[in-house]
Amino acid sequence: MKEVSFAVPRGETLVLLGRSGAGKTTALKLINRLLEPSGGRVCVEGRATTDWDPIALRRRIGYVIQEAGLFPHYTVEQNVSLVPRLEGWPAERIDARVRELFELVGLNPAEFLSRYPDELSGGQRQRVGVARALAADPPILLMDEPLGALDPLTRGDVRRELHDLQVRLKKTVVIVTHEVSEALLLGTRIGLMENGELRGTYSPKEFLNATEPLAAAFSAQVRELEAAGEQT
Amino acid sequence: MKLLAFLSQHGDEILQAMLEHIGLVGVTMLLAIAIGVPLGILVARRPWLSRPILGTANVAETIPSLALFGFLLPVPWLGNRADRVAVAALTLYALLPIIRNTATGITGVNRAVREAARGMGMTERQILFEVELPLSLSTVIAGIRVATVLTIGIATIAAAVGAGGLGEFIFRGLAMVNNPLILAGAVPAALLALAADFGLSLLEKRLRPAR
Numbered sequence: 001m002k003e004v005s006f007a008v009p010r011g012e013t014l015v016l017l018g019r020s021g022a023g024k025t026t027a028l029k030l031i032n033r034l035l036e037p038s039g040g041r042v043c044v045e046g047r048a049t050t051d052w053d054p055i056a057l058r059r060r061i062g063y064v065i066q067e068a069g070l071f072p073h074y075t076v077e078q079n080v081s082l083v084p085r086l087e088g089w090p091a092e093r094i095d096a097r098v099r100e101l102f103e104l105v106g107l108n109p110a111e112f113l114s115r116y117p118d119e120l121s122g123g124q125r126q127r128v129g130v131a132r133a134l135a136a137d138p139p140i141l142l143m144d145e146p147l148g149a150l151d152p153l154t155r156g157d158v159r160r161e162l163h164d165l166q167v168r169l170k171k172t173v174v175i176v177t178h179e180v181s182e183a184l185l186l187g188t189r190i191g192l193m194e195n196g197e198l199r200g201t202y203s204p205k206e207f208l209n210a211t212e213p214l215a216a217a218f219s220a221q222v223r224e225l226e227a228a229g230e231q232t
Numbered sequence: 233m234k235l236l237a238f239l240s241q242h243g244d245e246i247l248q249a250m251l252e253h254i255g256l257v258g259v260t261m262l263l264a265i266a267i268g269v270p271l272g273i274l275v276a277r278r279p280w281l282s283r284p285i286l287g288t289a290n291v292a293e294t295i296p297s298l299a300l301f302g303f304l305l306p307v308p309w310l311g312n313r314a315d316r317v318a319v320a321a322l323t324l325y326a327l328l329p330i331i332r333n334t335a336t337g338i339t340g341v342n343r344a345v346r347e348a349a350r351g352m353g354m355t356e357r358q359i360l361f362e363v364e365l366p367l368s369l370s371t372v373i374a375g376i377r378v379a380t381v382l383t384i385g386i387a388t389i390a391a392a393v394g395a396g397g398l399g400e401f402i403f404r405g406l407a408m409v410n411n412p413l414i415l416a417g418a419v420p421a422a423l424l425a426l427a428a429d430f431g432l433s434l435l436e437k438r439l440r441p442a443r
Contacts, residue, residue: 032351058353069348073366083352132352142351 001026001196005040008189010139013166013173014201015187017180017218023196024176028142031174032061044140059083062133062171066145069129070117076128077113083136101131106161123154130162134169143175147182159185180218181225183207192218238412246401250420253397256387257424260319261380264326268379269372271327272334273360282335289328297386300324301393318387318395325386326379333375337368370440377432384425388417398424 001023008014016024029035030042033049042049049057070079077098084094102109105127117125126146133141146162147155163186166173175186183190184204192199192207192215202210208219239246275282295303300321305311310320341364349359365372391399401417404410 034347034350055353055355058351061351061353063348063351065344065348065351067344069342069344069351071345071349071363071367072342082354086352086354086358 004193004196004198006191006198006201008172008174010172011170012188013175013186014189014191015175015177015183016191016193017177017183017187018193018214019178022193024178024193025144026196027193028144028174028176031140031142032058032063059087059136060138060140062135062138062141064126064129064133064141064143064146066148067125070125070132072117074116075113076115076117076120079117079128080132080135082132087136089136097135098131101134104134104165105131107131121154122150123158126150126158127161130165134165139172141171141173143173145176145178147177147179162186180221183218184222238416242416246398246416246420249396249398249400249417250424253384253387253399253421253424256315256318256322256390256395256397257380257383257428260322260326260383260387261376263319263323264330264379264383265376267323268327268330268375269334272331272372272375273338275331275335276338276364286328286332286335289324289331292324293328297321297325297389298392301389305393314390314394315396317393318390318397322383322387322390326383329375329378329382330372331375333378334368334372337371338364340371341367370436373432373436373439377429377436380428380432381425384421384428388421 004023004027006014016027018024026035030037030049031044033042033052033054036050044052044057044061070076071082074082080098080101081094084097089097098113099109102112107124107127112120112124112128117128120128126149130143130146133143147158150158159182166186173186175182177183177186184207187204189201190204190207191201192212194214199212199214200210202215207215208222210216210219271285275285292300301317304317304320307317307320310316345363345367346359349363354362387397388399388402390397391403398417398421402414403417405413405415405417
């Protein structure tokens, strides 16, 4: 990666958009220090990630990955309560929090708490993944292709839910995706990446009118879809 | 018929030998697990150590067992007592499957799961004990199972250095060209191996995690 420089103001949602291999995930992992920069600086809350204790840093950052990465040997409840447990919350507070999170992501606690991840559908797993990331109420949320493994209809549902969550929770969010529709719907800013470089950042509106060739290619895709919609 | 008569005559003796045998195997397995599982974790963590560690365990496996018992006899402290020699040699044999399966189990844990664990701020220790080991437990048990069955068989040879066990009957029977005597050692040893194999296979199945 080179020439990547961006800032995400508190409460904003930056979507990193680009083809696979563009360096989006690498950029994301630099933020929670799953990777360390070979040059340059990555700052979280004004402090370089290399100055943070990596464990403390990651506990302040919710992390959602494709396929959710749920622990198969834990029940859904144990998965969601993991970070609060690591943080040593008292049991009653954890219980209450888990229930609250389930309501938040639209799952019925009575029905799902004691299930294992392989007893859930893809969309349910992803919701649990989001609940788990939000568990200790981190101010920052990172999502790597959070909708990547879902079928188109479920994807639409979960995307709308994510959007509602953002409006309600006002987290600072960075999302990685190769889906332009996701970027337009979820992002307050869109960062366009190609070959490990950031080609520019745009508001969704600016993005649709951008002259940058890659941005134009992505927005052409949106217009094609719209045109197809009008024909029918 | 001769065998039955023999069994009724020597029942106590056989039971005694069987208990000795179980003792040898039990102590061996405890030692082998205590050494093998940490080494397996080390191999999974530091892949460059895999060749020296697995290589050494592999070489130990290829030494003929009778010779290995012989080699260990002159070793100070170990050589003072036959059961020490036996347990040391048997442990060397039992290590390979345990190390290998532990390493395979841990490296086989889904990468997304490992990464989620890291990303959520679990320490390396927490990842090991709460994620990697529970998820690879059935593979580790499978290794212990192979090692146990192997050890029960090889432990009969420990009688050659005077460590007792069911091998006593086999060696005596060989010397006296007495088949019932050989069987009195071989059959219980085989039954013991089958029982251990079955018991551990149940444990392995129970611990197999969901995907």
